[in-house]
Every structure is written in structure tokens, then in C-alpha cells.
Amino acid sequence: MEQEGPVKREGRLTLVLALATLIAAFGSSFQYGYNVAVVNSPAEVMKAFYNETYYDRTTTYLSDFSLTLLWSISVSMFPFGGFIGSLMVGVLVNKLGRKGTLLLNNIFSIVPAILMGCSEVAKSFEMIILSRLLVGICAGLSSNVVPMYLGELAPKNLRGALGVVPQLFITVGILVAQIFGLRNLLANEEGWTILLGVTGIPAAAQLLLLPFFPESPRYLLIQKKDSASARKALQRLRGWEDVDREMEEIRQEDEAEKAAGFISVVKLFQMRSLRWQLISVIILMGGQQLSGVNAIYYYADQIYVSAGVNTHDVQYVTVGTGAINVVVTFLAVFVVELLGRRLLILLGFSICFTACCVLTAALALQDSVSWMPYLSIACVISYVIGHALGPSPIPALFITEVFLQSSRSSAFMVGGSVHWLSNFTVGLVFPFIQVGLGPYSFIIFAVICLLTTIYTFLIVPETKAKTFMEINHIFARMNKVSEVHPEKEELTDFPPSALEQ
Numbered sequence: 001m002e003q004e005g006p007v008k009r010e011g012r013l014t015l016v017l018a019l020a021t022l023i024a025a026f027g028s029s030f031q032y033g034y035n036v037a038v039v040n041s042p043a044e045v046m047k048a049f050y051n052e053t054y055y056d057r058t059t060t061y062l063s064d065f066s067l068t069l070l071w072s073i074s075v076s077m078f079p080f081g082g083f084i085g086s087l088m089v090g091v092l093v094n095k096l097g098r099k100g101t102l103l104l105n106n107i108f109s110i111v112p113a114i115l116m117g118c119s120e121v122a123k124s125f126e127m128i129i130l131s132r133l134l135v136g137i138c139a140g141l142s143s144n145v146v147p148m149y150l151g152e153l154a155p156k157n158l159r160g161a162l163g164v165v166p167q168l169f170i171t172v173g174i175l176v177a178q179i180f181g182l183r184n185l186l187a188n189e190e191g192w193t194i195l196l197g198v199t200g201i202p203a204a205a206q207l208l209l210l211p212f213f214p215e216s217p218r219y220l221l222i223q224k225k226d227s228a229s230a231r232k233a234l235q236r237l238r239g240w241e242d243v244d245r246e247m248e249e250i251r252q253e254d255e256a257e258k259a260a261g262f263i264s265v266v267k268l269f270q271m272r273s274l275r276w277q278l279i280s281v282i283i284l285m286g287g288q289q290l291s292g293v294n295a296i297y298y299y300a301d302q303i304y305v306s307a308g309v310n311t312h313d314v315q316y317v318t319v320g321t322g323a324i325n326v327v328v329t330f331l332a333v334f335v336v337e338l339l340g341r342r343l344l345i346l347l348g349f350s351i352c353f354t355a356c357c358v359l360t361a362a363l364a365l366q367d368s369v370s371w372m373p374y375l376s377i378a379c380v381i382s383y384v385i386g387h388a389l390g391p392s393p394i395p396a397l398f399i400t401e402v403f404l405q406s407s408r409s410s411a412f413m414v415g416g417s418v419h420w421l422s423n424f425t426v427g428l429v430f431p432f433i434q435v436g437l438g439p440y441s442f443i444i445f446a447v448i449c450l451l452t453t454i455y456t457f458l459i460v461p462e463t464k465a466k467t468f469m470e471i472n473h474i475f476a477r478m479n480k481v482s483e484v485h486p487e488k489e490e491l492t493d494f495p496p497s498a499l500e501q
Contacts (some may be wrong), residue, residue: 017238020210022165026205029142029143030169030170032138034199035139039075039132040181041181042181045187045192046192050071050125053124053125068431070125079423079424079427081132082139083136085142086419099210101141105138144416152216153217161334168333179322182319214236217230265413280398281415281418283455287449292444292449293392295441304380324385328384329388346390348394355380355382359442396415401463401471402471402472
């Protein structure tokens with residue numbers, strides 16, 4: 001990029017940018033992680049509550065199948081809500097802005113936190129199921145809006161690191177849920193409703209603090225046409241007054257986008273110039289969830305018990321695994337700009353594939369070989385490390401990088417829908433797969449890890465240290481569309497038919 005005007009400065013992590021990142025990630029991404037893991041430890045206590053409540057109403061207990069089905073629905077309402085939340089992303093971020101959507105989203109956390117906290121007193125497991133749906137909507141919105149918001153706040157050189165921060169807070173949320181879920185803390189008959197209700201605290205904190213931080217400058221300039229507010233937001237985020245160069249870059253994107261206007265989900269699927277970006281997002285998001293990560297988190301206790309760990313000690317092994325997840329994701333924040341996105345995805349899925357294969361053999365042989373339970377635990381930990389390196393943090397960052405403003409919200413809707421539908425499918429089906437296939441259930445996940453690795457190796461390009469323009473030119477060549485005006489980035493690569501729509 002040619003040097004013009006003032007000296008070009010490298011973006012830095014200012015206090016405003018750091019605090020905006022932390023508040024958005026803690027208030028939203030943290031809740032996603034917390035609610036993924038929070039029903040794991042108190043599962044037996046909650047099932048007993050379901051059974052007793054049903055008995056009080058009908059004087060008969062639930063059958064084993066009915067209880068398993070009711071519990072699977074309770075678990076799966078969360079990802080189903082996530083899917084609904086993903087469908088709401090496009091409308092809300094364009095109407096309310098990125099920050100405005102995050103603020104509204106806190107309703108979907110505070111209300112269910114109150115409902116879950118009161119469910120035992122009300123003797124209603126239906127309140128828990130409804131609340132899981134509502135916190136799912138919260139997670140569905142935040143899992144798409146937080147990466148979008150941070151990606152648009154961050155300077156180019158920090159985009160990768162800040163793009164991984166939401167996933168870091170998801171892992172912190174999982175760990176906090178596991179610690180609070182220790183049986184001598186809250187995963188008991190007295191404390192499980194408090195355990196479920198804690199999710200409202202980060203939402204309340206975000207509701208109080210986020211209004212003091214800037215909206216996305218790209219949203220303000222491109223969608224609200226508010227140049228003064230966009231300039232002020234950039235000045236606060238960058239820590240200096242001269243933001244003319246960055247304002248000009250955003251204006252160029254705005255000019256390019258005027259050719260096609262807002263790109264809907266339907267239009268996204270029709271456009272040849274966005275074909276490989278869209279296919280890659282669908283495969284990476286599907287691979288992320290169908291590779292078995294939530295089977296590990298949702299049913300971690302059962303996996304450790306079947307691996308031979310003492311029932312009382314399982315909770316501590318689970319917390320240890322969660323701590324490893326946080327440490328590795330924290331490491332990913334720093335290495336994503338060094339090693340690149342592509343290498344982390346390849347390395348992560350390869351480790352997950354190997355771990356699933358060895359875990360299958362270890363679980364099958366654990367009754368005949370004395371040291372196999374230890375190998376099973378090592379496989380689970382290896383899997384968590386592999387997934388935390390690439391498959392967990394990179395796909396959402398990838399969406400931010402390969403789509404521009406006009407198509408980004410629709411792309412997040414597609415990616416988010418695939419993410420949550422896959423998550424929902426695993427949550428609902430895995431208990432029955434586990435009963436039917438036993439130790440061989442992880443073979444399915446191994447195959448998905450292998451296929452995603454092969455696709456990434458053959459198709460997905462590296463986006464590290466590249467501008468949006470450079471990334472879109474890579475995909476323009478892959479999509480076999482022209483690059484007539486490079487300065488117009490993605491949208492001048494549209495075929496004429498798309499521009500005429």
C-alpha cells in the first residue's frame with residue numbers, strides 16, 4: 001500500500017480497545033462457554049428433580065428412555081436457541097449496530113437466569129428447558145456478533161489476536177462452570193439452581209459498562225453514514241487524532257459496496273464471486289462442531305467414568321481439562337499471527353483425528369488392558385488441546401476476514417446457523433450413538449476431522465497479515481472472476497448479473 005499523507009502507524013492495543021474487547025467477550029462469549037458446560041456436573045441432581053417433579057404431578061416416575069429424552073432436549077435446547085439467535089444476527093446488527101445488539105442480547109441472559117434460579121421453587125422443569133432455549137439465543141447472537149464487533153474495532157495487525165479473544169472467554173466460561181460445578185460447591189441439591197442462575201451476572205456487567213465504549217466505526221460510517229461519530233470512535237480506539245488513512249480505507253469499502261448494496265443470505269448463495277468463501281465457512285463451521293467437541297464437553301463425566309476414573313475424582317479431572325483448554329486458547333491468541341490461521345486449523349484437526357482414533361481403541365480395550373484408562377484420558381486431553389489450537393477459535397475469525405461489510409452479517413448468519421445446527425444435532429443424538437456404538441462412537445468424529453483437514457489443506461488459503469483487499473483477490477482467482485479494480489475490493493469482483501440485481 002503506497003505511503004501518502006501522514007506517516008503510517010502500526011495499530012496498537014489501546015486501553016479503550018482492550019477494555020471494549022474484555023467487556024464484550026466477558027459479557028457475551030463467557031456466557032456461551034458457561035452454558036455449554038454448566039449442566040454437565042449437576043446432571044444427576046437435575047434428572048432426579050425432573051423425576052420427582054413428574055412423580056408429584058402424575059404419581060409415576062419417568063421411564064429411562066423418557067428421562068434420557070427429556071434430558072437430551074434440555075441439553076439440546078441451548079444449541080437450538082443458538083440457531084434461532086444466528087438467524088436474528090443480520091437484522092439486529094444492521095438495525096441496532098454491533099454494540100446495540102450486544103446490549104439488547106443481555107435480555108436473553110438475565111431473564112432465563114431468573115427463571116432457572118426459581119425453577120426448583122416453582123417445581124417446573126419446563127422453566128429450565130425454556131431458559132436453556134433463551135440462553136441459547138443469547139449465545140447464538142453473541143457467538144456471531146462479538147467476533148464481528150471486535151474484528152471491526154481492531155487494526156489489521158491485531159485482528160487475528162483479538163479475533164481469538166472471544167474463544168478464549170468461551171473456554172474461561174467452561175472452566176468457571178466446571179469449578180462452580182464441583183459437588184462440594186454448587187453441583188448439589190442445595191446449589192444447582194444458583195449454578196444455573198450465575199449466567200446473569202456477566203450480562204448485568206456488560207449492560208452497565210459497554211454503553212461507555214465505541215460502536216464499530218465501519219458500521220457508523222458505512223451503514224449509518226455518520227462520518228463524525230466514526231472518526232470520533234476511531235480516535236478513541238487508536239489513541240491518536242489523525243485517523244484520515246483508516247477513514248479513507250473505510251470510505252473505499254463503502255464506495256465499492258454501493259454497487260451491490262446489502263447482500264442477503266439468498267444473494268450470498270447465488271454469487272459466484274463469494275462461492276469458495278461460503279463453502280469454506282460451511283465446512284469449517286460444520287467441522288468445528290461435528291468433530292465431537294461438544295460431545296466431549298456435554299458428556300465429559302460419562303467419558304471419564306467409562307474410561308475407568310473413580311466417580312468422585314471425575315469432577316477434578318474435568319476441571320483440569322478445562323484449565324488446559326484455557327491455557328492452549330490463551331497461547332493461540334499469541335501464535336495466530338505468527339503461525340497463521342491455516343496451519344493452526346490443519347494442526348488442530350490432525351490432533352483431533354488422531355485422538356479420536358486412539359480413544360476408540362483405548363475404550364474398546366480398557367477392560368482387557370490395565371493402563372488403557374490412562375490412555376483414554378490422555379486422548380481426551382490431546383483432543384481438547386488440538387481443538388483449542390485451531391478448530392475452535394479460527395472459523396469465526398475466518399468469516400470476519402473473507403467477507404466485507406455488505407456480506408459479513410449474512411455470512412455470519414450462515415456460519416452461525418451451521419455451527420448451531422451441528423451443535424444441536426450432536427447434543428441430541430450423541431447419547432443414543434453412545435448407547436448404540438459404545439466405544440466406536442468416536443470413529444464418526446474421527447472421519448469428520450479427517451475430511452475437514454483434507455479440505456483445508458486443498459482449498460483454504462492463508463489470511464495472516466493480509467488486507468481485506470488481498471484476501472478477496474485470492475478468492476477472486478479461486479472463484480474465477482475478474483479483478484478489474486483492485487481498490488474496490490470484493491464487490492468489483494461480482495459478475496455483471498449480480499451487480500444488476
